[in-house]
Amino acid sequence: MRLVIARCSVDYVGKLTAHLPMAPRLILIKADSSVSIHADDRAFKPLNWMNPPCKLREEDGTWTVTHGKTGEKLVLTMEEIIHDSSHELGVDPGLIKDGVEAHLQELLAEHITTLGAGWTLIRREYMTAIGPVDILCRDHTGATVAVELKRRGDIDGVEQLTRYLELLNRDPLLAPVKGVFAAQEIKPQARVLAADRGIGCVTLDYDKLRGIERNDTLF
The missing domain is CATH 3.40.1350.10 (Trna Endonuclease; Chain: A, domain 1)
Structure with missing residues (x-):
């Protein structure tokens, strides 16, 4: 899993359009290729996301996430990257009830x-x-x-x-x-x-x- 904290704006381009103005946000990029953008509230629910299969392309100041089937896009305009790290979590064993x-x-x-x-x-x-x-x-x-x-x-x-x-x-x-x-x-x-x-x-x-x-x- 890759964790990125960045000051960015986010635009969704698809059947509808949506815009998140410039602000500090957490970006989660998982091994299954999914990408989700989070604020520091709203519990588990992301502000916007792209489910797999999707592909991330990083260019100067712009990250574009494109869905492999629908062609929908998330366009992240990056003003500042505050933190960027990757972590290998391995295979999750799932929830084990007591x-x-x-x-x-x-x-x-x-x-x-x-x-x-x-x-x-x-x-x-x-x-x-x-x-x-x-x-x-x-x-x-x-x-x-x-x-x-x-x-x-x-x-x-x-x-x-x-x-x-x-x-x-x-x-x-x-x-x-x-x-x-x-x-x-x-x-x-x-x-x-x-x-x-x-x-x-x-x-x-x-x-x-x-x-x-x-x-x-x-x-």
């Missing part, structure tokens, strides 16, 4: 009606271009539902599910796809964000899913 979270997924898939009567499982670990959805299922109306599982649910988990839903809803065989954020504990801020995005929240009882009856009284 034991409880993985077991939660297994148990909920086995007892999918925990989410509602008449719900049915499509599959666990439904793969998308940005990673696997924990559970894909159908509710009692037959609508597709994507479920993201966490031990402790926070805003990052809601953001992750939002990205999955954006991709899944592009598939005409699945759309419309609803979202459910399920965890043993869900933070209030995550509930607010989920509600704002039309995502349901479910608090899971790990022991109940395992068929363990708890007795919380001392006598």
